[in-house]
Ligand code: HEC
């Protein structure tokens with residue numbers, strides 16, 4: 041309890057108290073896994089920095105209204121990065137600023153945090169890349185940096201990314217029935233979304249190049265986060281079944297998808313052929 045109290049104090053905004061508990065708390069070395077302890081909104085500083093943090097946050101929650109030219113789909117950033125990027129196993133943004141730049145296998149390049157953000161704009165939101173130096177990009181990065189406060193550079197955060205499930209074969213027939221029984225009441229019978237939940241397929245949804253279009257990624261997200269009001273109630277097989285149904289539905293294409301994973305190693309659940317994989321097959325013949 042004492043520990044919890046001092047950690048909470050650590051997140052407080054009064055400068056002397058912060059200094060004291062920050063010194064008392066051991067700083068984990070980079071490479072460690074640290075607990076997820078996002079700051080709360082009351083910790084947002086005043087002044088220009090606070091304005092930027094709040095603006096970045098608003099762009100993630102009201103993405104289409106704020107950036108209609110870049111994010112015209114029926115999704116917003118926090119449709120998948122739940123609780124405004126604070127939920128474990130829903131690809132949280134806590135610590136993300138401390139982890140980039142990283143090598144990104146899908147593009148075969150070193151990726152800055154801005155590169156990664158734009159991948160979700162172009163694929164998950166089926167939209168367009170934000171200009172790199174724009175105030176909007178800056179404010180999103182500022183929000184991520186603030187959420188990542190206290191996470192050492194290079195450290196992993198508990199609950200980072202999505203849960204790792206043992207891959208199973210999904211059954212679309214069972215998945216379709218499960219969708220009707222457990223998902224349609226919010227996402228709509230045609231998967232096109234309703235006023236309470238975003239689209240899962242169709243023209244307003246994420247495109248084929250998005251991570252969520254992959255069976256394993258969708259299953260891992262669904263297993264621990266959906267149904268929204270009963271997270272964790274599906275078992276692994278049910279998550280794979282319903283994910284296989286959703287990923288089999290039509291959705292927007294992604295131009296240039298064949299150039300993904302240019303150095304090979306595309307995961308087996310990617311729903312399209314990459315050039316690197318095709319040339320490897322040709323070489324084998
Ligand atoms: C359709 C779901 C979806 C939407 C909408 C979405 N993302 Fe993502 N995002 C993902 C998935 C899936 C991953 C990869 C998670 C994994 O495999 O660890 C990801 C990863 C990321 C990462 C890297 C996280 C890490 O741990 O390395 C960032 C940053 C990110 N998204 C930002 C955004 C932003 C900004 C938006 C809005 C413009 C957005 N995302 C919208 C699904 C989504």
Ligand code: HEC
Nearest residue numbers: 118119120222223226236237238239240262266267268269
């Ligand atoms: C009680 C309503 C509700 C139910 C039931 C529900 N969801 Fe969701 N779902 C949501 C909401 C709300 C979001 C977006 C969260 C946000 O925007 O804050 C979401 C987001 C999602 C997303 C990521 C965003 C997208 O649209 O692609 C997927 C995938 C998803 N749900 C799948 C499912 C599946 C599969 C089921 C059934 C097993 C299900 N949901 C049941 C409310 C629901």
